[in-house]
Amino acid sequence: MPARNHTQWMATPPLQKGEWVDSRVYTDQEIFDEELEKIFKKAWVPVCHESELPKAYDFRTTSIANEPIIVTRGPDNEVRAFLNVCPHRGMLIERRPSGSFYEGQPSGNPKRMTCMFHAWQFDMKGNCVYISREKEGYQDRLPKENVGLRRLRCEVKFGGFVWVNLDDNPISLEDWAGEPFQCLRKTLEAEPMEVFHYHKAIVDTNYKLWHDTNCEFYHDFMHYHNRVTGFNDAYFARKNESFEHGHIVVGTFEVNYDQYEGFESRAGLSFPHLPPNQWYMIDLFPGMNFNLRGSALRCDVVTPLGPNKVMIEFRGLGLKSDTPEERQTRINHHNSIWGPFGRNLHEDLIGVQGQGTTMRPGQEPRRILHGRQENQTIHDENGMRHYYDEWGKWMNRSPSNPELPYSAPAIAAE
Amino acid sequence: MDIQTEMTAPPLSGGLDPAQAREAADAVRNAIYRATILLDSQKWDEWLALCDENFVYDIKAWSPEINYDMTYLHGSRKDLEALIRLLPKHNTDHSPLTRHTTVYTVDVADDGATAKTVSAFIVFQHLLDGTNSHIDSGESRLFLVGKYYDTFRIENGRALFTSRETRLENRRLDKGSHWPI
Numbered sequence: 268m269p270a271r272n273h274t275q276w277m278a279t280p281p282l283q284k285g286e287w288v289d290s291r292v293y294t295d296q297e298i299f300d301e302e303l304e305k306i307f308k309k310a311w312v313p314v315c316h317e318s319e320l321p322k323a324y325d326f327r328t329t330s331i332a333n334e335p336i337i338v339t340r341g342p343d344n345e346v347r348a349f350l351n352v353c354p355h356r357g358m359l360i361e362r363r364p365s366g367s368f369y370e371g372q373p374s375g376n377p378k379r380m381t382c383m384f385h386a387w388q389f390d391m392k393g394n395c396v397y398i399s400r401e402k403e404g405y406q407d408r409l410p411k412e413n414v415g416l417r418r419l420r421c422e423v424k425f426g427g428f429v430w431v432n433l434d435d436n437p438i439s440l441e442d443w444a445g446e447p448f449q450c451l452r453k454t455l456e457a458e459p460m461e462v463f464h465y466h467k468a469i470v471d472t473n474y475k476l477w478h479d480t481n482c483e484f485y486h487d488f489m490h491y492h493n494r495v496t497g498f499n500d501a502y503f504a505r506k507n508e509s510f511e512h513g514h515i516v517v518g519t520f521e522v523n524y525d526q527y528e529g530f531e532s533r534a535g536l537s538f539p540h541l542p543p544n545q546w547y548m549i550d551l552f553p554g555m556n557f558n559l560r561g562s563a564l565r566c567d568v569v570t571p572l573g574p575n576k577v578m579i580e581f582r583g584l585g586l587k588s589d590t591p592e593e594r595q596t597r598i599n600h601h602n603s604i605w606g607p608f609g610r611n612l613h614e615d616l617i618g619v620q621g622q623g624t625t626m627r628p629g630q631e632p633r634r635i636l637h638g639r640q641e642n643q644t645i646h647d648e649n650g651m652r653h654y655y656d657e658w659g660k661w662m663n664r665s666p667s668n669p670e671l672p673y674s675a676p677a678i679a680a681e
Numbered sequence: 682m683d684i685q686t687e688m689t690a691p692p693l694s695g696g697l698d699p700a701q702a703r704e705a706a707d708a709v710r711n712a713i714y715r716a717t718i719l720l721d722s723q724k725w726d727e728w729l730a731l732c733d734e735n736f737v738y739d740i741k742a743w744s745p746e747i748n749y750d751m752t753y754l755h756g757s758r759k760d761l762e763a764l765i766r767l768l769p770k771h772n773t774d775h776s777p778l779t780r781h782t783t784v785y786t787v788d789v790a791d792d793g794a795t796a797k798t799v800s801a802f803i804v805f806q807h808l809l810d811g812t813n814s815h816i817d818s819g820e821s822r823l824f825l826v827g828k829y830y831d832t833f834r835i836e837n838g839r840a841l842f843t844s845r846e847t848r849l850e851n852r853r854l855d856k857g858s859h860w861p862i
Contacts, residue, residue, distance in 0.1 A: 319747050327746075364746045465747045468855045471812065491770040582747075598752050607857030608740055608754040614772045616856040617811065624813045 285676025286638030293473035307332035313428040341391035348421035353382035426455030457539030464583030472623025474577040482650035513552030513657025533561035563601035774811035
């Protein structure tokens with residue numbers, strides 16, 4: 268068919284409902300605001316890893332859906348999460364990305380979270396334990412029991428990741444993600460892991476476009492090593508399996524790194540209970556990815572910043588018991604492909620930023636095709652269809668026409 | 682005392698003749714600045730020609746988020762040769778990078794055979810095709826800030842890099858890069 272005029276360009280594609288989405292799901296400010304309220308304030312988010320706060324009184328700060336969060340490890344070794352907001356006048360309690368409350372701060376005592384503004388202090392369970400000049404100002408009208416921090420649902424699970432949910436009554440984390448993690452559970456929970464890599468990218472694109480890239484392998488053609496040296500029958504035969512709640516898992520196969528020009532075999536280093544050179548990928552709704560490839564585990568977490576802006580945090584993990592040599596090997600393997608100066612990540616980010624360039628607020632809506640059907644293997648786009656069906660349910664919007672309420676797609680989301 | 686002289690003058694202890702020490706320091710300094718120009722020009726092979734056979738390259742950063750000294754890229758000279766050979770086969774943001782390098786210290790060993798240096802660098806990215814070229818091309822952005830920690834082997838008046846540790850201050854790296862820094 269020759270290039271199309273505007274009417275043809277805007278016409279419904281000859282695919283079934285559910286096999287494309289309207290690009291307004293990526294560009295509309297109202298939809299974005301609604302996503303934060305309806306999805307991100309109710310979903311479990313792995314905000315960090317327990318190895319980032321290894322000792323009692325360590326903390327880590329983060330955010331979900333614009334809400335600042337602090338994660339602490341108490342003297343009882345429990346990891347807890349709170350809104351990082353002082354109940355007095357709304358000051359951010361802790362400004363650093365990580366640290367320890369073991370030592371005192373200029374405005375406060377050791378072993379306390381202290382708001383620097385007016386010196387209110389909180390213990391590691393979020394109890395308010397000190398109000399400066401309390402009696403003089405409040406007499407007995409505002410007991411400390413009434414001004415504790417806002418506690419958040421928090422669990423350490425699936426390999427030591429710290430999961431937080433802003434909803435007081437969410438689905439249990441086990442019910443949320445236990446099934447997709449089943450393929451790696453034994454491996455991830457065999458012994459403690461440790462984060463060795465962290466960097467972040469803020470990219471002008473919608474968060475779902477990043478997750479889409481993690482949900483399909485059809486973009487193999489973008490990467491030299493995938494398109495030239497990685498393809499074989501076993502590679503293409505991997506299944507893209509859908510799970511409840513919008514999650515998918517890509518099954519494993521044995522990667523032949525000796526066929527990768529410029530790469531060494533990774534057979535010498537793996538994870539517990541995992542044969543060498545295996546590759547599993549778990550994609551969780553609404554935008555988290557766990558990718559275990561041979562000797563390194565990668566975890567991506569999206570923080571949507573606007574319809575056309577997302578922060579992606581990248582972590583790399585190995586075993587806490589690694590020798591220095593093993594750790595260096597894992598780091599090299601992780602970063603040669605997935606690091607900020609690695610071969611594939613740069614291309615992935617150029618790809619989604621290119622999509623973000625054509626899908627900005629105010630641009631003409633168009634159809635984004637998710638219609639490849641390849642027996643639910645890795646170049647099938649069933650992972651994205653499954654995701655957007657879930658998205659439609661959470662948002663009560665039709666992904667192919669977000670002005671309409673959700674209705675089941677013509678073909679069942681696999 | 683002239684601070685510039687103090688910061689860059691080689692130590693004069695040991696048996697090295699002061700004139701030889703100055704000559705060695707000059708050779709080292711020239712190698713660093715020549716490397717800057719060659720990297721800016723993407724003359725990768727010529728840049729590697731400034732490096733010893735046993736050259737080791739690292740890009741590192743301390744993360745206050747995870748409290749870990751991270752290695753973002755590590756490679757031997759052989760690894761870098763492979764990396765460079767494959768560059769045309771990758772889809773890359775071709776926005777040129779230019780470096781502003783300032784050599785802070787040059788410490789030549791007593792025997793004059795090796796040297797260590799510390800240099801500061803700033804890398805600017807001059808947008809070309811990374812995003813929407815119609816709007817963004819021609820814009821220059823601060824891309825990276827950090828220090829080079831280099832070591833050298835000095836032979837017959839020529840300084841060859843034996844290692845370069847590129848230590849970054851910024852860790853929000855957005856799309857990153859395929860290129861050595």
